[in-house]
Amino acid sequence: MDSFSAITARMPALRAEITAHPERHRILTGERPTGALHLGHLFGTILERVRLQQMGVETFVVVADYQVITDRDSVGDIATNVREVVRDNLAAGLDPERTTIFTHSAVPELNQLLLPFLSLVSEAELHRNPTVKAEAAAAGRSLSGLLLTYPVHQAADILFCKGTLVPVGKDNLPHVEVARQIARRFGERYGAVFPEPAGLITTAPELPGLDGRKMSKSYGNAISLRMTAEETAAVIRRSQTDSERSITYEPDRRPGVSALLDTAAVCLGRTPADVAEEIGNGGSGALKRLTATAVNDFLAEHRERRAAIDPATVSEVLHDGNARAREIAAATLAEVRAAMGMAY
Numbered sequence: 001m002d003s004f005s006a007i008t009a010r011m012p013a014l015r016a017e018i019t020a021h022p023e024r025h026r027i028l029t030g031e032r033p034t035g036a037l038h039l040g041h042l043f044g045t046i047l048e049r050v051r052l053q054q055m056g057v058e059t060f061v062v063v064a065d066y067q068v069i070t071d072r073d074s075v076g077d078i079a080t081n082v083r084e085v086v087r088d089n090l091a092a093g094l095d096p097e098r099t100t101i102f103t104h105s106a107v108p109e110l111n112q113l114l115l116p117f118l119s120l121v122s123e124a125e126l127h128r129n130p131t132v133k134a135e136a137a138a139a140g141r142s143l144s145g146l147l148l149t150y151p152v153h154q155a156a157d158i159l160f161c162k163g164t165l166v167p168v169g170k171d172n173l174p175h176v177e178v179a180r181q182i183a184r185r186f187g188e189r190y191g192a193v194f195p196e197p198a199g200l201i202t203t204a205p206e207l208p209g210l211d212g213r214k215m216s217k218s219y220g221n222a223i224s225l226r227m228t229a230e231e232t233a234a235v236i237r238r239s240q241t242d243s244e245r246s247i248t249y250e251p252d253r254r255p256g257v258s259a260l261l262d263t264a265a266v267c268l269g270r271t272p273a274d275v276a277e278e279i280g281n282g283g284s285g286a287l288k289r290l291t292a293t294a295v296n297d298f299l300a301e302h303r304e305r306r307a308a309i310d311p312a313t314v315s316e317v318l319h320d321g322n323a324r325a326r327e328i329a330a331a332t333l334a335e336v337r338a339a340m341g342m343a344y
């Protein structure tokens with residue numbers, strides 16, 4: 001597999017190619033509807049997909065409901081979570097006229113691609129996937145068959161619509177590599193059906209959670225997009241900092257302070273060091289006030305748009321998106337059957 005730095009080095013050329021020829025590309029990306037989306041999702045992938053959509057690249061967003069059961073027994077309030085994911089994507093600026101938003105469970109032809117795809121990977125390869133290993137360790141339980149094979153299912157997400165670009169965070173890059181391998185191996189065995197997709201690493205640095213660890217709802221360190229301004233100010237106020245008056249950006253030594261600086265900086269479009277300098281000897285109180293204001297100002301419009309999206313609109317977007325995804329998946333599956341000599 002190409003190293004992260006090799007992939008990063010290719011990004012400027014890839015971005016130039018997309019700008020010059022948006023019509024040559026199709027984007028597929030998505031998220032697991034395990035709970036409310038947070039600020040890390042917004043900066044990490046959602047705003048990026050909105051920019052790409054605005055550049056004229058056809059975009060698909062999978063609300064990956066079958067991925068929810070990879071590492072847990074219960075789906076939780078899946079219907080609400082799916083609808084909230086759709087709502088946040090729309091509020092961020094995704095236009096359902098130009099972007100297809102759909103769920104796994106509504107597109108059987110996509111899921112069927114999993115069977116031929118599974119035959120193209122070895123058990124050892126599945127066990128070697130670093131993200132699967134990390135997720136299995138974090139789940140603290142034995143690996144489910146679906147967790148082991150979900151990168152292959154994710155390849156079906158990408159390849160059913162012949163996606164060429166996959167905007168992902170760093171932790172999902174190994175999965176894009178799996179999709180590339182499957183596209184290539186399918187081509188070698190049965191003839192060319194799938195283009196090889198490329199991972200598109202977002203230009204935004206990964207936003208840490210309020211304690212400096214990865215932002216995650218399960219760590220309780222996330223700023224959820226559905227929090228009110230008051231709730232946002234409250235979680236920031238409760239976040240763990242230290243008692244040094246002088247505010248400096250030192251992620252290793254001062255994770256809490258630095259995470260707040262990262263958060264404020266990304267919302268203000270400035271560097272964390274610059275924000276630290278502005279606060280100077282103001283201490284954690286001033287840092288927290290500044291951060292809360294920066295986040296709330298940044299999210300004000302998103303929250304307004306979010307509140308204006310009614311449940312009927314969300315239903316309609318999902319219904320139309322699922323129908324369109326199904327049409328495309330059925331056409332791809334027909335090509336796959338023909339390539340495999342299974343068109344009876």
Ligand code: TRP
Nearest residue numbers: 028029030031032062064154157
């Ligand atoms: N695994 C991704 C995540 O956890 C979500 C996802 C599902 C995805 N299918 C995808 C991302 C296909 C990119 C492409 O965030």
